[in-house]
Amino acid sequence: MEFSEYLFKEAKPIWDEYLNHPFIKELGEGTLPKEKFKSYLIQDYLYLKEYSKVFCIGVVKATTMDEMKFFYNSIKGAMEDETESHIMYLKGFGVNLSKAEFMEKELVTLNYTNYMQAVGLKGDLIETAIATLPCTWSYSYVGKYVAEKYKDKLEDNFYKGWVDTYNSEGYDKFTEEWIDYTNKICKDISEEKKKKLLDIFLKCSIYEKQFWDMAYKEVK
Template sequence: MTFMEETLAQVLPIWDRCVEAPFVQEVKKGTLPMEKFKHYMIQDSIYLKYYARVYGKAIYHSSTLKDIQMFYSALCFVTDTESAVRLSYLNRFGLTDSDIEDIEPFPENKNYIDFMMDIADNGDICEMLMAVLPCMLSYNYIFRKIAAEPESKGSIYRDFIEDYANERYVASCRLWSDFADEKCAALSDDRKKKLAAIFEKASLLELDFWNMSYKE
């Protein structure tokens, strides 16, 4: 097994708990109250600003053109492609990204942001990669699972589901998994264990985010 195959196998039980989270299940069925979805979208928008900053840090610390291009492509994906559906929902709520600038993150969101920014400030390229990849890869895993279930076909959140389940997103996740394998393949076992632990921690913070979104 490759490094990423082993790492993903380790976190799949956490991602399955994300799938079963009440928020995700109600998105699938289309029964989630729109007010809860609004809280999620606001908190996700706050999170994504810092998520993008980690990619910016990775670009700055990259030493090869290929790495710079990879991180730049992900930054563009986050700020452009991935933002399309998010911004459309914010517009429905009468909000823009500027309106969200002064809103405080919920505690679970702040914990996740602080974790990522600490890695960005003190970690290397591989550690930054392990801190941000669980967001992208787990969303693909979660939403491909629920998109395949008949209940999701008529969900009022179908556009949101498909945004993370479509083939373009799948291809991006595959590309980034391969990139992570390339960066980490030659590392020592101790380094790999540390990186896998960062990936697992970020996955647990993803679970906290889904549960946070349902509470509010």
């Protein structure tokens, strides 16, 4: 069994909660209140800014040029490619992007990004990589699910652009590259290391669930 398969098997009960979350259900149906989506986008924009810094830590801790390039390309993926749909929606909502990146982070956003950055700063390169993986991989998992489950409701759906981002060929490629890289660097790890990495992966998966909870809360 590849290490990624082991991680997925252990995290799947948590990830399946994402699929049944009211935020995802209403987004797929096109009934999600736009104010909730707007608040979510702002927090996710703030999240991606801090998330990108974890990849920056990876660049510093990398020992080969190939690893440096891999983490460097991931910075671009998070800061440019993934934020593209966020920027489109936020501009549509009339949000000033230069002000948005300095808005207040919700507690979940703060705790999650602080945890990943702490793992990166205190741990090794493998731990840094594992801390970033649940976000990338689970969004692909959710994007594919929504695209299939609600395929008959997406044509005129306000949230189609978001779904298309996480169900795109480019995002699939980015995700697969990370899964392959994870399998490569975790090929010969010890049982003790395996358990430590699983703990990081599950903690970040739980933070993802809390992020969806936060996104759906009543907007004041």
